[in-house]
Amino acid sequence: MADTTFTAADLTTFLGLEALGLRAVGQRLQDDGAVVECRLAVSLEDPFCRVCGAQGVAVGTVSRRLAHLPVGWRPTQLVVRLRRFSCAPCRRVWRQDAARVAAKRSRLTWSAVDWGMRALGAEFMSVSRIAKALGVAWHTANSSILSRAQQVLLEDPGRLEGVEVIGVDEHAWRHTARGDRYVTVVIDLTPVRTGTGPARLLDMVPGRSKRALKDWLEGQDEAFRHRIEVVAMDAFTGFKSAAAQALPDATEVMDPFHVVALAGDKLDRTRQRLQRQTTGRRGRKNDPLYKARRLLRTGAGLLTDKAWDRLEGVFADERHAAVEATWSAYQRIIAAYRAKTPAAGKALMTKIIDTLGTGVPQALGELAELGRTLRKRRHDILAYFDHPHASNGPTEAINGRLEHLRGIALGFRNLTHYTTRSLIHAGGFRKKLLHP
Template sequence: MLPLRNGAKLSRAGMRWAVEALVIDHLTVSRVTAGLGVSWHTANNAVLAEGRRVLIDDPARFDGVGVIGVDEHVWRHTRLGDKYVTVIIDLTPVRDKTGPSRLLDMVEGRSKVVLKSWLAGRPRAWRDGVEVVAMDGFTGFKTAAAEELPKATAVMDPFHVVRLAGDALDVCRRRVQQHLHGRRGRRSDPLYKARRTLHTGAGLLTDRQRARLEALFADEEHVEVEARSSGRRPCRP
């Protein structure tokens, strides 16, 4: 039995079921509460305690980390603004093709100070073993990594590379649309109709989509979009 702070107890089998129900089956705490026959706070405290025991307090979870990924995540929307957490994951298994990435930690906030403090809390030997840091274009993360992981190479992760390239393509398309027609795109406009097709990887295009792009690029007025797209589409996984 697992004693909890409020005096209630849960069996290890019940605790395992609760964690699997939340993580794998995506049940709510309320549904888990009903299944276990305990109060909401009892179930929630038990899951948090087990998660800390299995994940956070596991001394081996930082072993063998050579590549890390850093990104922010909005965990709550409020009237005063979004609430962020900084997410740090281990990408070493992905690089070595030995398995999926692993969650290392989540820290409240999104800033240079948040990441720098987290990195500074790791042993020097661990920091020296990190070879690559993948992140988005946020300057705060890049600066923190440069200061605390001087031996690591900072790169932009593929997701953000593709997104930035796609954003640049959209800006180009809208600019050409405005120049040619003096207005935003409409359903009948070739550039507007092809907006989603332009974001499709070259190897994923259907025959119909290829024909649409060929017709679009046959017009010399669309050459700027074609030039931007030709550098964009092969990058899409």
């Protein structure tokens, strides 16, 4: 008696050919994969001439070879037999319409392209590995998948809906001397503010200038520009000018990371200047200031008793007074961002800006420069405490993911490909790819 839990083998169902309108009629197994012969059902429109409307006569078949879903990571190729028809009055010859199976002139079925998109965007596979699994050339897989991604994911008219908070930053997309290495990345920070998900990449703009960001913002529709409430950015004044001109109603916020980094840079420059003044050379491993370079950049709340003793030993030297003063300002800025409440942090930062904005001795040149910058960007810095979720931290995190993407691909030479791959990789499409 037959086992009732099994049915006869059905290659059509196993390979998911029904969705393409195909029926498997034969197979040939090879060492490097499988070849499956298929038939495409004849539709009511296929036999009729599209010029005169007369019914054509069947005049044989023509085969089209297409890569399909890999089975067990072994390539599967479909040999699709398409019927040919001839129209006597028009002397036209045509074949069945295979648009349901694959795009015109494509070497991949729609199912294979969608599988490649999921592998690329959801499983973070390389194009080389996808091409090998499909049994096609790298350029064939890459062009088909990216074209499909452009249509399905990136040209979605609703992709920019609901965006209220954005972050902008520069990103080095390649590390070569030839050509422009930088792009401006635009990040959607709205999900971070609302707590509905992670930030996502919205777009990449060639260049890192005021013009690059302004052109992109002005290229969006008016409804999008009116929705933007906050723009988070670093200290680059070009981004601020672009946002102020293209989004006059939005609030510009200078990211805390870059404010702290700016103060830390002034601390490093002060230490290096004093190192040269006191020793006549650059720092060496046994020099007190050089040995304390990392310790000086550590937050005061993280210092151990041993670390405090080392710092006090450095500050005990009167020649290091400028380092101590700059270090104190650096720590106060960190403390403002670590305050228990935004109101308390804003009060501390206001006091710091007012103190450093005037009356800094000439001997503290780096600290005076810091004070001028803080005073110039006062409103942007203090705006963070009114919008504490408008941080460029998620923007930097996405930059890190893009670095990982470049590592997977072993680098990029084509910016269009890199932009599309980046949007698939970090544009919030993973959930859509896994659950279409």
